[in-house]
Amino acid sequence: MYLVTPREVKYLPNILRARKNLKLTLSSRQMQILIGSILGDGYITYRGQIQLEHSDKYQPYLFWKFGELKALAYGQPSLVERTDKRTGAKYRSYRFWLRQYFRPWRDYFYQKKIKIFPHGFELSPLALAVWYMDDGCYSDGRCTIATECFSTESCQNIQDMLKKQFDLDTHIRSNGKLAIRARSQNSFFSIIRPYVHSTMAYKIL
Structure with missing residues (x-):
């Protein structure tokens, strides 16, 4: 194997x-x-x-x-x-x-039956868009991705990737979800918008 x-x-x-x-x-x-x-x-x-x-x-x-x-x-x-x-x-x-x-x-x-986000892993805009369409939410002016199933280490890897690759500022909320900070939301939506399926258009500005 x-x-x-x-x-x-x-x-x-x-x-x-x-x-x-x-x-x-x-x-x-x-x-x-x-x-x-x-x-x-x-x-x-x-x-x-x-x-x-x-x-x-x-x-x-x-x-x-x-x-x-x-x-x-x-x-x-x-x-x-x-x-x-x-x-x-x-x-x-x-x-x-x-x-x-x-x-x-x-x-x-x-890793040990738990989904992880590997250190140093990179995402294309298309992969990021699909992930957001699956697990993302836009409500009351807040843009979040459900990351509560990931460990603290994986969440940090995700934040590092989003900053390094896309210059997006994020934070992890108390409920474990990753939030795109308000100052980065327009940039985030611009990155993923070309790939968002019409069914999921309500999730973006």
Whole structure:
């Protein structure tokens, strides 16, 4: 198995192998969409499959992802229905799976079963936009990204990356979310705006 050390390797492999004679080559665009998705709502299984799922409210966004990544997927997006056993509330979402070539990516983005943001890792504007579309929010003049699942170290790595790459000033709020400071919001939205899907346009100024 090809292993990647999260704290030492800056870039991910774009040629992935499942068996000796089976390989998958990712385009740069596919890689960036996947990186943003994994930092956001995506999940990589132990076997190296990637699950991408969004609420039925965002079905067009999920199908946009599928259109970009269908060469890596197996099957079509499917409807998922869940019922909250406590309240009886019903929830609907759509999801699809990517083939199990992504074990090296799991080794890169997970440490002891916890998702991390590796030190020195860089994001393209497209990857940043996808991450924000997945996990970002703009409300009451505040722009935040849900980073509460990341460790303090990973949050610092994210802040360092945003400052170094994009000159964006940020801080971590008491609830664990990363906030783009008001003086950097216009710059942030200018960076991601060309890549924001119409379904998610309400999240930007």
